[in-house]
Amino acid sequence: MKQRIYRNYFWVALTTILIVSFVFVFSYNQTIHDQKEEGMREEAEFISALLEKQGDADVGFQAAAGKTDFRITLIAENGMVLYDNKVKDVSGMENHAKRPEILKASKNGEGSSSRISSTIQSETYYYARKLSDGRYLRLSSEGLSIWSGFVQVLPALTGIALFVIFITFLIAHFLTRNIVEAINGIDLENPMEKVVFPELGVLQKRLGFQNRKIQTQMQNMKEQEYKLTAITENMNEGLIMLDADRKIQYMNQSCQDLFEVSGSKFIGQTISGFCDSIPMQEVVESALKGNVHTAMQELDHKKVQYFGNPILENQKIQGIIILVLDITERERTERMRKEFSANVSHELKTPLTSISGFAELMENHLVAPEDVPEFAAKIHRESERLLTLVNDIIKVSQLDDKEVYYGKENIDLLSFAKEVCDRLEPMAQSRNVTVELSGDAVLYLASRQLMNDLFYNLIENGIKYNKPNGKLWVTVSEKKGHPCISVKDTGIGVPMKYQSRIFERFFRVDKSHSKQTGGTGLGLSIVKHVVEYYGGYIEIHSKMEEGTEIVVHL
Known part of the structure; x- marks a missing residue:
């Protein structure tokens, strides 16, 4: 900014000096011109009076012409030069009839003009007066041209210009320093706090307005950035x-x-x-x-x-x-959905095929009368199996729907576990499995139906997948204020790679063994859904050929 101010001051000073110089030289030249023209007019009046009285041969005329500083030329009416005080032989001079000052004099009685030499070093002024006898008296005087005058005063003007420019730079430096200091002293946070120069008041007001505008925009940007960050970081x-x-x-x-x-x-x-x-x-x-x-x-x-x-x-x-x-969970869910659909189709098709086959044999009288009760019993068993499968599927679907309310009551979990063990005792005896129940009386507010599904499926699963002459331990306790149910068997165990999947619908580790034990393949899936319904979790500990322990925390 300083350099720009300096440049502006320099050009202003230089332009001013040049304009003033030209005006001065022009005025001076015009003054000299007017003075010369006035002097020639007075001299012309005096000489013309002598000529009018005594003629051009008069000693008085010649004496006056010889003493004057002007060049005097006497011109005939036809333009021929009759006399010239600066030229001895005027016969060789050209005709002056077409000279501007002669033309003006022939028309107006007098006339003047000026002509600059080809070298632009001098300017000649002419004044002509028409005499009564038709002749013309012309006076001329040579002086400096405007350009020559300017050249002559140029050294002085240069010195003046340098001096003025120096003074101008000093003034510019002083003013610029004050202006810059005043601008630098503006508090950008609060521009209107101190107004040094009234001229800067408008600037400070605009700075204040822009400052408030920028602060508002920055605040809006921060809010938008905060919102965007909050959204993206919580995605x-x-x-x-x-x-x-x-x-x-x-x-x-x-x-x-x-x-x-x-x-x-x-x-x-x-x-x-x-x-x-x-x-x-x-x-x-x-x-x-x-x-x-x-x-x-x-x-x-x-x-x-x-x-x-x-x-x-x-x-x-x-x-x-x-x-x-x-999409890991989505892919897993999609895979489970496809497996579930395939398993449901398979599990429903198996008993329906048996029922349809037995019924068809009986319808076509291909069964001996004494075998009809046996076939009817098979149809009944397959129907019950089909009904159990449908009920289990309905249970899983209902448990998936968290909004279904099952009712609540205080249940002694140890006593409830004993009831389930008593109901499953015939199954345990048929497989030579000893069931042992232990633990503490733990009260829990829950649905009897869901607790029955939980205990029944866990204990039944422990009996089915146990070894002959095996043992099953059922323990009910309380840990950190929450019920804990443990069902541990001495069965075949679950491979590590399948332990995370045994709670999936219709999943079976050994499908051939599952066909022998029966069941729908939904038991442990129902257990998982019941535990999740009450906000609990399940642990599994298993070793191959040693047994499996499933621990439920409610």
């Missing part, structure tokens, strides 16, 4: 933002947790430095071409899905948004 989905150069600009916490990394160290790096998998690169490249793209990838023990979307501004790609979804 369950991972979010990655890239610029047009594939560099990571933002990564939310869910994405960092999904990839088990610290996202801050990847900010500013290219996406390939974070994840160089083919699915991710396909999503990025497609989005950079302006397309929405999706791809899936196996990530350790997870399965993720990428959604890439370009960010467009004025039809130009400014960046990319990548949404990362953990």
Whole structure:
């Protein structure tokens, strides 16, 4: 800003000096011209009076012409030069009839003009008067031209200009320093707190207005940024933002947790430095071409899905948004749904096929009369099996619906467990399994129906999958103020890889053994749903050929 002020002062001073100089030289030249013209007019009046009285041969005329500083020329009416006090032989001089001053004199009685020499070093002034006899008396005087006058005063003007410019720079420096100090002294947070110069008041007001406007905008931006951060950081989905150069600009916490990394160290790096998998690169490249793209990838023990979307501004790609979804649970649920549908179809088809086959044999009289009761009994057993399967499916569906209310009452869980053990005693005896019940009387507010489903399926499962002459321990206790139920057997055990799946619907570790033991394959699934209904959890401890313990915490 200082340099600009200095430049402006310099040009103003220089322009002013040049204008003043030209005006001065022009005025001075015009004054000299007027003075010369007035002097020639007076001299012309005097000489013309002599000529009018005595003629051009008169000694008085010649004497006057010889003493004057002006050049005197006597011109005939036809323009021929008759006399010139500066030229001895006038016969060789050109005709002056067309000279401007002669033309003016012939018309007006007198006339004047000036002519600048070709070298622009001097200017000649002419004055002509028409005499009574038709002749013309012309006087001329030579002086400096405007340009010559300017050149003569140029050194003085240069000195003056340098002096003025120096003074101007001093003034400019002083004023600039004061102005800059005043501007630098403005408090940008509160511009109107101190007004040094009234002239800066308008600037300070505008600064104050702009400051308030900027603060409001910054506050709005912070609020928007806070809202956006709150939304993105609380998303369950991972979010990655890239610029047009594939560099990571933002990564939310869910994405960092999904990839088990610290996202801050990847900010500013290219996406390939974070994840160089083919699915991710396909999503990025497609989005950079302006397309929405999706791809899936196996990530350790997870399965993720990428959604890439370009960010467009004025039809130009400014960046990319990548949404990362953990679809592991969705895939597992979908797999379980398909398995459930297939198992339901199979489990329903098996008893229906038996019932249909036996009924068809009896309808076509292909069964001996004495075998009809046996076939009827088989139909009855398969019908009961089918009914049990349907009831279990209904139970699981109802337990899935958390809004179903089953009622509550205080139940002594130890006594309730004894009732279930007594009911299953015939099954235990038929398989030579000894059931032992122990524990404390624990009261729990729950539904008798759901507690029956819980105990019955756990104990029945322990008996079915036990070894001959095996044992089953049922223990009811209280831990940290909550009921704890343990059912431990000496059965065949559950392989480690299947322990997380035994509570799935229709899942069986050994399908051949399951056909021998019967059941619907929904028992432990019902147990899991009952425990989840009451907000509890299940633990399983199992060793192959040693047995399994299932611990329920309610």
